[in-house]
Amino acid sequence: MDIEHVRSRFIKHFDGTTGAVYASPGRINLIGEHTDYNGGFVFPGAIDKGMIAEIKPNGTDIVKAYSIDLKDYVEFGLKEEDAPRASWARYIFGVCREMIKRGVDVKGFNTAFSGDVPLGAGMSSSAALESTYAYALNDLFGDNKIDKFELAKVGQATEHNYCGVNCGIMDQFASVFGKQGSLIRLDCRSLEYQYFPFDPKGYRLVLVDSVVKHELASSAYNKRRQSCEAAVAAIQKKHPHVEFLRDCTMEMLEESKAEISEEDFMRAEYVIEEIQRVLDVCDALEKGDYETVGQKMYETHHGMSKLYEVSCEELDFLNDLAFDCGVTGSRVMGGGFGGCTINLVKEELYDTFIQNAKDKFKEKFGRSPKVYDVVISDGARRLV
Numbered sequence: 001m002d003i004e005h006v007r008s009r010f011i012k013h014f015d016g017t018t019g020a021v022y023a024s025p026g027r028i029n030l031i032g033e034h035t036d037y038n039g040g041f042v043f044p045g046a047i048d049k050g051m052i053a054e055i056k057p058n059g060t061d062i063v064k065a066y067s068i069d070l071k072d073y074v075e076f077g078l079k080e081e082d083a084p085r086a087s088w089a090r091y092i093f094g095v096c097r098e099m100i101k102r103g104v105d106v107k108g109f110n111t112a113f114s115g116d117v118p119l120g121a122g123m124s125s126s127a128a129l130e131s132t133y134a135y136a137l138n139d140l141f142g143d144n145k146i147d148k149f150e151l152a153k154v155g156q157a158t159e160h161n162y163c164g165v166n167c168g169i170m171d172q173f174a175s176v177f178g179k180q181g182s183l184i185r186l187d188c189r190s191l192e193y194q195y196f197p198f199d200p201k202g203y204r205l206v207l208v209d210s211v212v213k214h215e216l217a218s219s220a221y222n223k224r225r226q227s228c229e230a231a232v233a234a235i236q237k238k239h240p241h242v243e244f245l246r247d248c249t250m251e252m253l254e255e256s257k258a259e260i261s262e263e264d265f266m267r268a269e270y271v272i273e274e275i276q277r278v279l280d281v282c283d284a285l286e287k288g289d290y291e292t293v294g295q296k297m298y299e300t301h302h303g304m305s306k307l308y309e310v311s312c313e314e315l316d317f318l319n320d321l322a323f324d325c326g327v328t329g330s331r332v333m334g335g336g337f338g339g340c341t342i343n344l345v346k347e348e349l350y351d352t353f354i355q356n357a358k359d360k361f362k363e364k365f366g367r368s369p370k371v372y373d374v375v376i377s378d379g380a381r382r383l384v
């Protein structure tokens with residue numbers, strides 16, 4: 001992330017003056033996918049890639065926003081009916097609206113932003129953008145009266161109300177609460193969280209990006225969520241206290257099998273198992289048992305591929321390849337339908353694995369995957 005780059009464009013694009021500069025990261029998730037909107041656990045961490053935005057109030061009611069990377073400029077007002085068409089600008093507009101709904105007196109501003117989280121790679125570039133602006137507007141117009149959890153919820157509500165994705169809280173939470181060197185286990189029902197220092201001696205975490213974009217996957221994502229809700233509704237008939245799949249066991253799911261479609265049953269089975277895997281991984285980590293951590297990652301991949309059906313040919317290929325190379329753990333990361341695998345690799349195997357992944361993927365799909373080393377970093381903040 002390069003402040004100077006953003007600053008020089010901001011100065012050039014607007015009136016030559018400077019503003020305040022904010023940054024928020026993307027995230028990785030060690031384990032716990034599609035568990036957040038089921039009231040379960042997730043285990044993300046913020047990364048050293050994210051968004052940077054320079055912002056300066058402009059004394060009007062108009063937001064003037066410049067996307068440095070897309071070289072696109074959009075102006076919009078702050079009323080509900082002023083929603084811009086450009087999808088990148090809708091994130092900023094949505095954050096403005098959600099802050100206004102929470103009583104922040106947002107006024108017009110000039111802004112330019114840029115990022116280095118690859119778009120559509122499952123590393124939450126959109127949450128990084130939302131958190132940057134939520135944090136900034138709270139600082140510039142809200143006397144920082146909105147707390148950090150609510151800032152994460154502002155990003156989530158932006159996705160729900162302005163971008164058509166009924167996402168959970170994980171990405172925005174990780175982007176706001178990230179801490180250098182630590183993963184965070186979040187209980188998405190109680191919102192209790194705990195930092196786990198993560199420095200696996202002798203291992204590296206690396207992302208291998210299939211470069212299959214998952215941008216058009218929002219309807220499939222929303223459909224997964226509906227399946228989970230349908231399973232809960234069926235189970236509730238016998239167990240009225242059940243609120244989320246988090247509250248269900250496999251026995252309860254089996255009991256209601258006749259009332260749940262085959263597809264919804266598979267989705268629910270994956271979620272119930274995945275919630276337990278997060279807890280198992282946390283226990284294993286505390287014991288320094290990386291073999292178990294890795295095994296659980298493979299189990300997650302299998303579940304995401306065969307039960308939740310959010311993998312794709314390229315990601316399954318990368319997962320098999322990791323297994324064949326002897327990589328400790330590997331799985332599709334994030335919502336799925338494209339993006340990256342996250343891999344826990346022994347130091348001594350790293351070079352062979354990466355070389356193999358590049359060569360064999362290229363041989364099969366005619367293009368090279370991208371590789372990102374993971375550095376676990378801090379969350380949303382003001383830089384200047």
Ligand code: GLA
Binds near residue numbers: 034037169
């Ligand atoms: C996306 C969503 C998150 C979460 C993951 C899957 O990243 O934004 O809320 O559901 O998918 O774990």
